[in-house]
Amino acid sequence: xxxxxxxxxxxxxxxxxxxxxxxxxxxxxxxxxxxxxxxxxxxxxxxxxxxxxxxxxxxxxxxxxxxxxxxxxxxxxxxxxxxxxxxxxxxxxxxxxxxxxxxxxxxxxxxxxxxxxxxxxxxxxxxxxxxxxxxxxxxxxxxxxxxxxxxxxxxxxxxxxxxxxxxxxxxxxxxxxxxxxxxxxxxxxxxxxxxxxxxxxxxxxxxxxxxxxxxxxxxxxxxxxxxxxxxxxxxxxxxxxxxxxxxxxxxxxxxxxxxxxxxxxxxxxxxxxxxxxxxxxxxxxxxxxxxxxxxxxxxxxxxxxxxxxxxxxxxxxxxxxxxxxxxxxxxxxxxxxxxxxxxxxxxxxxxxxxxxxxxxxxxxxxxxxxxxxxxxxxxxxxxxxxxxxxxxxxxxxxxxxxxxxxxxxxxxxxxxxxxxxxxxxxxxx
Numbered sequence: 001x002x003x004x005x006x007x008x009x010x011x012x013x014x015x016x017x018x019x020x021x022x023x024x025x026x027x028x029x030x031x032x033x034x035x036x037x038x039x040x041x042x043x044x045x046x047x048x049x050x051x052x053x054x055x056x057x058x059x060x061x062x063x064x065x066x067x068x069x070x071x072x073x074x075x076x077x078x079x080x081x082x083x084x085x086x087x088x089x090x091x092x093x094x095x096x097x098x099x100x101x102x103x104x105x106x107x108x109x110x111x112x113x114x115x116x117x118x119x120x121x122x123x124x125x126x127x128x129x130x131x132x133x134x135x136x137x138x139x140x141x142x143x144x145x146x147x148x149x150x151x152x153x154x155x156x157x158x159x160x161x162x163x164x165x166x167x168x169x170x171x172x173x174x175x176x177x178x179x180x181x182x183x184x185x186x187x188x189x190x191x192x193x194x195x196x197x198x199x200x201x202x203x204x205x206x207x208x209x210x211x212x213x214x215x216x217x218x219x220x221x222x223x224x225x226x227x228x229x230x231x232x233x234x235x236x237x238x239x240x241x242x243x244x245x246x247x248x249x250x251x252x253x254x255x256x257x258x259x260x261x262x263x264x265x266x267x268x269x270x271x272x273x274x275x276x277x278x279x280x281x282x283x284x285x286x287x288x289x290x291x292x293x294x295x296x297x298x299x300x301x302x303x304x305x306x307x308x309x310x311x312x313x314x315x316x317x318x319x320x321x322x323x324x325x326x327x328x329x330x331x332x333x334x335x336x337x338x339x340x341x342x343x344x345x346x347x348x349x350x351x352x353x354x355x356x357x358x359x360x361x362x363x364x365x366x367x368x369x370x371x372x373x374x375x376x377x378x379x380x381x382x383x384x385x386x387x388x389x390x391x392x393x394x395x396x397x398x399x400x401x402x403x404x405x406x407x408x409x410x411x412x413x414x415x416x417x418x419x420x421x422x423x424x425x426x427x428x429x
Contacts, residue, residue: 004085012036021046024061024087024235025266026054028301051299052268054240055089055119060247061238062090062256064139065127065172065198065225067104076107076115076122079234083120088235089247090121092139092225097128097146110142119247127172129157133184135172137198137225140253142167153403154184158193166250168195168257170223175201177209186385187411189218196256200224200237200263205354207346212378214342214359215313216418217370221256221279222358224263237265242277255279259358262345266353267298267305271345271360278344278358284337286364292317294331296347296355303349305329312341313371325350340367372422379415386411 014036022029027048034044054061070076070093083091095106106124107113115122126138126145131152138145138161145160158169171188173179174197188194199205199222213220224237231237242260243251255261259279262269271294276282284290296305308329309319320329329347342359361369390408393401 014038019044019046021048023048023085025238025264025302026050026052026061026087028299051302052297054268055245055247058242058244059240060089060119060243060252061087061235061240062092062252063088063226063228063235063237064092064137064170064196064223064239065201065227066091066093066234067096067127067228067230068093069105070107070113070115070122070124071105079122080115080117080120082234083122084117086233086235088238089119090123090249090252091234092123092125094125094127094137095144096130097126097144098130099148099151102128102144102146106144109144114249121247121249123249125167126161129154130179131184132180133188134181135179136161137170137172138164139168139170139256140164140166140249150403152400153407154188155191155193155407158188158191162193166253168253169193170196170198172198172225172227173201174198174209175204175206177206182385183389186382187389187408189213189220190411190414194220196221196223196261198223198225199356200265200354201227202231203237203265203352203354205263205346205356207356211311211313211344212374212381214344214369215371215374216378216382217368219259219359219361219369221259222261222263222356223256224265237263239263240268262355262357264353264355266302266351267296267347267349267355269345269347269355269357270295270297271357273343273360273362276360278360281361281363283363283366286338288337288364289334290337290362292331292333292335292343294345296329296345298327298349298353300327303351303353305347305349307348309346310343311346312343313369313374314341317343337362337364340364340369342369367425368421370418370422372426375422376419379419382415383412386415 018033020031030046096103109124142164150156223239226236241256260277296308304325310317340363344359346356393404396402396405
């Protein structure tokens, strides 16, 4: 694989060849077959055309999980060249920690060390801690937040990261429950400190667990990260954040925090409720009507949508199939709101390309957006996960075990109160 800013030359032996050129997800990839003979040279001209211009619509792409050092000027130039070549506007380069040190060293952290080439940016962050309870991402950090003495107490890491102005905390590998995530997520999600989760990675989206946690009333912003060098290429999955007409890195992080995002490795989603973007919280009264507008857009070379699906805490609201292989599907409906709810939009293409939005939250009479009917069974799953870890750290005879048990106890209390609140709500109905 090569990257180029325009013209380039290459020596090839005589034979039949194929060249494929792409520039990220918003351009139509070009594939051309050609023959190399004994002539002195052969010239080919390939033109890349956009099928969609998301920056013109206010959406700017980013990858929240890239591992690459930035200590040398050549490192930074390579990454910026890669970002431009793949039309990826924000590359979050993460220094990766472990008990013995850190890898993929960064030149520095904070605004002083941001690098850009026009609207293409590098911003340093961290994947740390990375212990037996999952991997944590800190975006837009101003320093490396790291403490080996409290390494497994992720809530303290969350606070260290959040003390840094403009930083965000996320749980990595949610899309495939990887790297010990199921051991830690059920209890650390109750801290309320998570700004986002990696919902899309390695072409996988974990809606089963995502919808469970949404049905418990958690607000979890969707993000996507390639996890290079373990992924195939920078920007293979993308977090699109709405910032308006220009690429503003501070606005990108702040609006990711607000949930104005969707994730994709191909198709594009447009989704509003009463004109409000994903991540928005809308106050309504029981019986009010809302207007839901949803659309998927794609191109045959990107993937033909097989369905467009609108889901809430009440289940599937509407799903449109695509037997005629259209490149765009639309849902436009008026819905009467009876209770608080979350709403998400998703699509799958014929080549398994995926896209999913962050929820839009509608609160009726200021009640949570949980699902009291499904909630108790979901809580039982979380309690079992917590009990499994508690047994592992019994007896709690050292500081680490005692600290883990303390945090498990806090999570149990959180879920018990949640059960009590759900029961009271159901009784009141």
